[in-house]
Amino acid sequence: MIEILWFLVDSMLVLLLLALAWTTCSSRDVMRAVTLFIAMGLLLAIIWARLKAPDLALAEAIIGAGVSGALLLSAISDYPSTAITSHRSPLMHGIINTFTLALTILMSWAVWHGLNMSDGVRLSEQVSSQIPVSGVSNPVTAVLLNFRAYDTLLELAVVLTAVLAVLILNDKRADSAASSPLLRGMTRWLVPLLVVTSGYLLWVGAHAPGGAFQAGAMLAAAMILLQLAYPSIHRGFNLYLLRVLLVAGIFTFVLVGLWMMSANDDFLAYTPAWAGTLILIIETAATISIAAALTLAYIGGRPTGWETGDHVITGKEDAG
Amino acid sequence: MISTQLLYSLAGVGLFAIGLRATLLHHLLLPRLLALNVCGAGVFLIFIAVAYAGIEGMADPVPHALVLTGIVVAVSATAMALALGRRLESKESETMKSEAMKDE
Amino acid sequence: MDFFDNLPLLILLSSLLPGMAIFLVREENHVLRTSLNLFGAVTKLALVGLMIWGVYHEWVSEMRWQIAPGLELVLHADALSVVFVTLSTVLWLVTTIYAIGYLEHSPHRSRFFGFFSLCVTATVGLALAGNLFTFVIFYELLTLATYPLVAHKGTPEAVRGARVYLTYTLGGGVLLLIGVVWLHTIAGPIDFQERGVLSGLTDLDPWTLRWIFLFMIIGLGVKAALFPFHGWLPKAMVAPAPVSALLHAVAVVKAGAFGIIRVVYDVFGVEYAAALGLLPFLGAIAAFTIVYGSVKALSQDHLKRRLAYSTISQVSYIALGTAILGPLATIGGVVHLVHQGVMKITLFFAAGNYAETLGIHHVSEMDGVGKRMPATTLAFSVAALGMIGIPPIAGFISKWYLGLGALQAGAGFWVIPVLVASSLLNAAYFLPILYRAWFKPAVVKWPAEKPQSGRWEMPGALMWPPVITAILALLFGLLAGAPFSPLEWATLIATREY
Amino acid sequence: MSNAIIWVIMVPFLGSLVSIIWSRYASLIAIISNLAALIASTVILTQVYQSGPFIHELGGWQAGLGISLRADALSSILLVMSMTVISAATFYASTYFTDAAKRARFWPLWLMLTVALNALLLSGDLFNLYVTLELLGLSAVALTALSDNRAALQAAIRYLSIGLLGSLVFLAGVALVYAGYGTLDLAALAKVVQANPLSQVAFGLMTAGLLIKSALFPLHFWLPSAHASAPAPVSAALSALVVKVAVYILLRLWIDVFDLVLTPASAMLLGTLGAIAVIWGSWQALQAQRLKLMAAYSTVAQIGYLFIFLPLIVVLPEGTLQDAAFTALLLMALTHGFAKSAFFLSAGVIQQYCGHDRIAELGGTARALPLTIFVIALSGVALIGLPPSGSFLGKWYLISSSFHAGQWWWIPVIVVGSILATAYVFRILGHAFGPGESIGRVLNWGREEIPALMLALIATLILGFGSAELWDLVAQHGDTTGN
Numbered sequence A: 001m002i003e004i005l006w007f008l009v010d011s012m013l014v015l016l017l018l019a020l021a022w023t024t025c026s027s028r029d030v031m032r033a034v035t036l037f038i039a040m041g042l043l044l045a046i047i048w049a050r051l052k053a054p055d056l057a058l059a060e061a062i063i064g065a066g067v068s069g070a071l072l073l074s075a076i077s078d079y080p081s082t083a084i085t086s087h088r089s090p091l092m093h094g095i096i097n098t099f100t101l102a103l104t105i106l107m108s109w110a111v112w113h114g115l116n117m118s119d120g121v122r123l124s125e126q127v128s129s130q131i132p133v134s135g136v137s138n139p140v141t142a143v144l145l146n147f148r149a150y151d152t153l154l155e156l157a158v159v160l161t162a163v164l165a166v167l168i169l170n171d172k173r174a175d176s177a178a179s180s181p182l183l184r185g186m187t188r189w190l191v192p193l194l195v196v197t198s199g200y201l202l203w204v205g206a207h208a209p210g211g212a213f214q215a216g217a218m219l220a221a222a223m224i225l226l227q228l229a230y231p232s233i234h235r236g237f238n239l240y241l242l243r244v245l246l247v248a249g250i251f252t253f254v255l256v257g258l259w260m261m262s263a264n265d266d267f268l269a270y271t272p273a274w275a276g277t278l279i280l281i282i283e284t285a286a287t288i289s290i291a292a293a294l295t296l297a298y299i300g301g302r303p304t305g306w307e308t309g310d311h312v313i314t315g316k317e318d319a320g
Numbered sequence B: 001m002i003s004t005q006l007l008y009s010l011a012g013v014g015l016f017a018i019g020l021r022a023t024l025l026h027h028l029l030l031p032r033l034l035a036l037n038v039c040g041a042g043v044f045l046i047f048i049a050v051a052y053a054g055i056e057g058m059a060d061p062v063p064h065a066l067v068l069t070g071i072v073v074a075v076s077a078t079a080m081a082l083a084l085g086r087r088l089e090s091k092e093s094e095t096m097k098s099e100a101m102k103d104e
Numbered sequence C: 001m002d003f004f005d006n007l008p009l010l011i012l013l014s015s016l017l018p019g020m021a022i023f024l025v026r027e028e029n030h031v032l033r034t035s036l037n038l039f040g041a042v043t044k045l046a047l048v049g050l051m052i053w054g055v056y057h058e059w060v061s062e063m064r065w066q067i068a069p070g071l072e073l074v075l076h077a078d079a080l081s082v083v084f085v086t087l088s089t090v091l092w093l094v095t096t097i098y099a100i101g102y103l104e105h106s107p108h109r110s111r112f113f114g115f116f117s118l119c120v121t122a123t124v125g126l127a128l129a130g131n132l133f134t135f136v137i138f139y140e141l142l143t144l145a146t147y148p149l150v151a152h153k154g155t156p157e158a159v160r161g162a163r164v165y166l167t168y169t170l171g172g173g174v175l176l177l178i179g180v181v182w183l184h185t186i187a188g189p190i191d192f193q194e195r196g197v198l199s200g201l202t203d204l205d206p207w208t209l210r211w212i213f214l215f216m217i218i219g220l221g222v223k224a225a226l227f228p229f230h231g232w233l234p235k236a237m238v239a240p241a242p243v244s245a246l247l248h249a250v251a252v253v254k255a256g257a258f259g260i261i262r263v264v265y266d267v268f269g270v271e272y273a274a275a276l277g278l279l280p281f282l283g284a285i286a287a288f289t290i291v292y293g294s295v296k297a298l299s300q301d302h303l304k305r306r307l308a309y310s311t312i313s314q315v316s317y318i319a320l321g322t323a324i325l326g327p328l329a330t331i332g333g334v335v336h337l338v339h340q341g342v343m344k345i346t347l348f349f350a351a352g353n354y355a356e357t358l359g360i361h362h363v364s365e366m367d368g369v370g371k372r373m374p375a376t377t378l379a380f381s382v383a384a385l386g387m388i389g390i391p392p393i394a395g396f397i398s399k400w401y402l403g404l405g406a407l408q409a410g411a412g413f414w415v416i417p418v419l420v421a422s423s424l425l426n427a428a429y430f431l432p433i434l435y436r437a438w439f440k441p442a443v444v445k446w447p448a449e450k451p452q453s454g455r456w457e458m459p460g461a462l463m464w465p466p467v468i469t470a471i472l473a474l475l476f477g478l479l480a481g482a483p484f485s486p487l488e489w490a491t492l493i494a495t496r497e498y
Numbered sequence D: 001m002s003n004a005i006i007w008v009i010m011v012p013f014l015g016s017l018v019s020i021i022w023s024r025y026a027s028l029i030a031i032i033s034n035l036a037a038l039i040a041s042t043v044i045l046t047q048v049y050q051s052g053p054f055i056h057e058l059g060g061w062q063a064g065l066g067i068s069l070r071a072d073a074l075s076s077i078l079l080v081m082s083m084t085v086i087s088a089a090t091f092y093a094s095t096y097f098t099d100a101a102k103r104a105r106f107w108p109l110w111l112m113l114t115v116a117l118n119a120l121l122l123s124g125d126l127f128n129l130y131v132t133l134e135l136l137g138l139s140a141v142a143l144t145a146l147s148d149n150r151a152a153l154q155a156a157i158r159y160l161s162i163g164l165l166g167s168l169v170f171l172a173g174v175a176l177v178y179a180g181y182g183t184l185d186l187a188a189l190a191k192v193v194q195a196n197p198l199s200q201v202a203f204g205l206m207t208a209g210l211l212i213k214s215a216l217f218p219l220h221f222w223l224p225s226a227h228a229s230a231p232a233p234v235s236a237a238l239s240a241l242v243v244k245v246a247v248y249i250l251l252r253l254w255i256d257v258f259d260l261v262l263t264p265a266s267a268m269l270l271g272t273l274g275a276i277a278v279i280w281g282s283w284q285a286l287q288a289q290r291l292k293l294m295a296a297y298s299t300v301a302q303i304g305y306l307f308i309f310l311p312l313i314v315v316l317p318e319g320t321l322q323d324a325a326f327t328a329l330l331l332m333a334l335t336h337g338f339a340k341s342a343f344f345l346s347a348g349v350i351q352q353y354c355g356h357d358r359i360a361e362l363g364g365t366a367r368a369l370p371l372t373i374f375v376i377a378l379s380g381v382a383l384i385g386l387p388p389s390g391s392f393l394g395k396w397y398l399i400s401s402s403f404h405a406g407q408w409w410w411i412p413v414i415v416v417g418s419i420l421a422t423a424y425v426f427r428i429l430g431h432a433f434g435p436g437e438s439i440g441r442v443l444n445w446g447r448e449e450i451p452a453l454m455l456a457l458i459a460t461l462i463l464g465f466g467s468a469e470l471w472d473l474v475a476q477h478g479d480t481t482g483n
Helices: A002-026 A030-050 A054-078 A090-117 A124-134 A139-147 A149-169 A181-204 A212-229 A239-264 A272-299 B002-025 B029-051 B061-103 C002-024 C030-056 C079-102 C109-128 C132-150 C156-187 C206-224 C232-238 C241-249 C252-268 C270-275 C279-298 C303-323 C327-358 C374-388 C394-408 C412-439 C460-478 C486-497 D004-021 D023-051 D073-096 D100-122 D126-145 D150-181 D186-192 D197-214 D223-229 D232-257 D264-287 D291-315 D320-354 D370-384 D390-404 D410-433 D446-465 D468-477
Strands: C062-068 C071-076 D054-057 D068-071
Touching: A002 A030, A002 B002, A002 B029, A030 A054, A030 B029, A054 A212, A054 A272, A054 B029, A054 B061, A090 B002, A090 B029, A090 D150, A090 D197, A124 A139, A124 A272, A124 B061, A139 A149, A139 A272, A139 B061, A149 A239, A149 A272, A149 B061, A149 D004, A149 D100, A149 D126, A181 A212, A181 A272, A212 A272, A212 B061, A239 A272, A239 D004, A272 B061, B002 B029, B002 D150, B029 B061, B029 D150, B061 D126, B061 D150, C002 C030, C002 C062, C002 C071, C002 C079, C002 C109, C030 C079, C030 C109, C062 D390, C062 D446, C062 D468, C071 C109, C071 C132, C079 C109, C079 C241, C079 C252, C079 C327, C079 C460, C079 C486, C109 C132, C109 C241, C109 C252, C132 C156, C132 C241, C132 C252, C156 C206, C156 C232, C156 C252, C156 D390, C156 D410, C206 C252, C206 C279, C206 C303, C232 C241, C232 C303, C241 C252, C241 C303, C241 C327, C252 C270, C252 C279, C252 C303, C252 C327, C270 C279, C279 C303, C279 C412, C303 C327, C303 C394, C303 C412, C327 C374, C327 C394, C327 C460, C327 C486, C374 C394, C374 C412, C374 C460, C394 C412, C394 C460, C394 C486, D004 D023, D004 D068, D004 D100, D023 D054, D023 D068, D023 D073, D023 D100, D023 D468, D068 D073, D068 D100, D068 D186, D073 D100, D073 D232, D073 D320, D073 D446, D073 D468, D100 D126, D100 D232, D126 D150, D126 D232, D150 D186, D150 D197, D150 D223, D186 D232, D197 D232, D223 D232, D223 D291, D232 D291, D232 D320, D264 D291, D264 D410, D291 D320, D291 D390, D291 D410, D320 D370, D320 D390, D320 D446, D320 D468, D370 D390, D370 D410, D370 D446, D390 D410, D390 D446
Parallel strands: none
Antiparallel strands: C062 C071, D054 D068
């Protein structure tokens, strides 16, 4: 009975998801597409929760829907044309349709086959057997920052690269018109809340859903909100400092890794006794980095003093 | 339980296909970016559906971690793509201006 | 003996290192460049002398360098390679002197002499190659080294001519490569060996071998300017005179001919090749090319072009000699490798001199040039008569042995007519030149005369080389019986090959 | 000492971080850290040469739960190549960017590119491969965008979206693999993989994703614009390395992991695409009006050659013949890497000197920039596959393998490809030797021309004559799964 109930819920969620995805991809108006996309992000968050992936639910809500939503929305203003049209010929259109359809069938077949052939255990048992020595009790955090910490490090490198690109490419975001008093009012109590929450998420990540990414993104969200409410505020941000923070977090991560290598002759091989502490350190560092990164990615612009590495000198820019 | 996994992973496949189709169809940056993100979401969904182990069972945490990584990567890429687009826009408006200058 | 094993390498280095150095010499530094050139040439000559001595006494001189499994770089000295090495070394020395005089004031001398040395290095390496792999490498290197020489002037037609040359030779190179690789896959690595390698191997499909032979002969035939792959040779005439001289007498064309000899004798083995029925095929092409080249030469008024077509015809004598089964024909072919070289280089030196001092490029402008430039014209005449086959000049020896060989092999019925016809044609396109040069009254004004300086008709560096080579041509004919004469050496080879 | 495998990744990483903060000393930092990484890579190679493949279990967790880095013959050789090219290009770049601002932006990304390359070559884990692919893609795109003109930006955007698509398709394959086999570790996977629908689809997806990145015809469309519009040192790295490492992963998956799934038929298909790429790429290169565009198209062709080896390797019997074909493939990849990077660096010099790189207007450069033209000629020799370059040996074995495998039809392709290559290389030289007034010294910009010369010499001489050890190495430790 309960099974069937769940099945109905699941099917509704899935259908809704597919519908949203389809409308996002086929809507003719950019603004509409972006809004639908954000909605899809939120729905995904719910689905992650349903599939017992609370960490993801958080991350998706904040990052997937929140941050990238903000980025996309702000990008729309840069776009002269908001109408979406495909330039493909009808023939090409048909080819693409058939191709994707065939691919869907093949992949579905493969997925079905895969789920049947697998024992269904995969790595979960290995993980749970090693949790005790991992220094944290939240398995996802254990995987992210201990078992597969190297992935996380490289991922931070990806973030860094992207941010560098953003900084290189564009000047600071121009001041947009002052925003509504309502937004400001909301910001006044929302920003502190966000900051506190991010702190909590960081701390709780060790044993419950949460962790560096959610926390960092939360902080960034706070910054972005400020920026939205008080468009001129970024003048206050010291972008050089942000950049230092961004680097410092990753730097710490690498240093811990190397230090542990000197101690236990494998990169990032934590001494079990310290594992908890080390992970907390890394998480804090990562949180700062990610917050700085996402903020910079939103605010954009080449920080003053980019050329000389000295924030006092305002660098000569070749904006063209 | 396998039915739930199957349902959601098939949904993932569907999402992937929808995104892929749109990516191939569109040439404008922004729609293509949305499509790519949908595409990615599809892949993530497959991972998480596979990780699901029933209401009682403890889900496989590894895919969760992987997808978390994936999400962050996706955001970074999106930010970068948007920055590129913005730069190109400004360039093109510049060239337009300069051409207008020439005409006068 | 170690030193003797390293001899081939030393001979290569003796022109490679100076060449490398010359690239870095500043344009103005005439003295340094010249001394580098001569030093290299003389050293090489000395080393080659040693090698001749050693090979005569059948000392083995060989060095191997593993490149990859089954692929070795082998330098090896045997009777045949010595012939080619000696020829190219001697003529290189002469040509270098000539070139120094010829390019007195033209730009980019360093580049020119650099590639000039590389070109000779490649030729010598080709001569000393001990297996097909090494041969192919130097064969391609030769192409690369000569391209800049042909394109040297940098004028549009020079670049165009160079491109044609490149297209032909590299195309041929690819075909040769395919043939060689194919042979490797069925017979393993092939070291050159007197009396051939394949004859020793059994259970090879004869048709595969015939195909391989075809690929190789076409690949080599392009450089040897066998019909119908001769098209590049007249176009390459845009090159400076010393280059044309070297191209025709030593480097490129001869490389092809030498390669054909190698493939027939030291890879297939001449008897085996005959057994496969490959020789008539080769002979037919050669015979046709001989006649064709001579006929084309008749109609050329441009002197160098006429010489070019005569080369096409003359070089095929070598292929012809190879294609006839029997020691005498072999002697004829191999000895012509040397004789044609000496005579042809004389002709090109002379042609260069006419162009340089009097601005004469066409046969029709040569009336009475004999009185103005006696030494050059004398050398020219000797070489021309030799080409026709007038005794006692070297050319006669080659043709004589070819004829005897043909009779010995019972191929006289078609070879003799070819020889006679070509000799008549040679006479038909050389004698008029001599007549004009000696007996026609000189025109009042030459196209572009340089003021006469010094006691000779022109700078010695330009005048002596043709004279020397002409004398050589004469001596090779007169003293054919003397020890270490080309003829004797060719006989030595023939005895070792049968 | 097996920590070298960490240092080779982490040194450039730290370098990148530091160079962001102290961008004043960025050039120095970059040179030092890349040289250090070069040393580390040679240490790894010697280790593999002496004691065979080895792995480094990150975090001390055994592969499967954790991620493991693996070094074996294939990866360590490519690692040394990439570090050599990168180091040369680093010296080059330290004077190439005259604008201080540009330089300051270049170095961090450049070092990140190095990190990505090395991490990718050493990675032994499917998902980690995805992350490194993204790192590689993003840094490459950012570096392309450094040119900061419309063409470059458009190319960069295209490059980015195509790259993202490619890695997503790859990731989809990874997801299926995890669903079916419950592991991401390559070695573990190699043991359990069977030929079944799941494997085939997953394999197909990963292959497709990587084919996009390795620009195999007809998925090459994004490459020329990107490689032609990037700054010279970047183009060098893109053409010589970034495309190669995608091919490297393909080989790794095909030959080590999914060898059961790779049917001769599919191999034949890829080989055919490679053959088309050879002809098409060379033809386009011949048509190209600009030096760098020509080089980019020639890359498309050269990648094609690598794929022609595949159907041969699949059908050839285990042992010497197969090893020979495999080593020849490796040798061609190496030669092209060195030669093409040298070519792009020289093209950059020419562009700086003439202010353009239009082939038709190169007249006189042979006089003005003798050394650079010489380098172009050398790398041209390697691109054509003439002796004494490494690709001559490569083509030799390509032809002989075709004979051994009874697939003679590849030979005409090789012939046509080589002839077209000759045409486009000597087209440049023909123009360069053409008339022009200025006469320059042999050496003009030491720090730009010397690195290019070294790369070209490696491609033509060292790989041609000195590659005997390479064959031993592959023959002994060819067992590339690392166990």
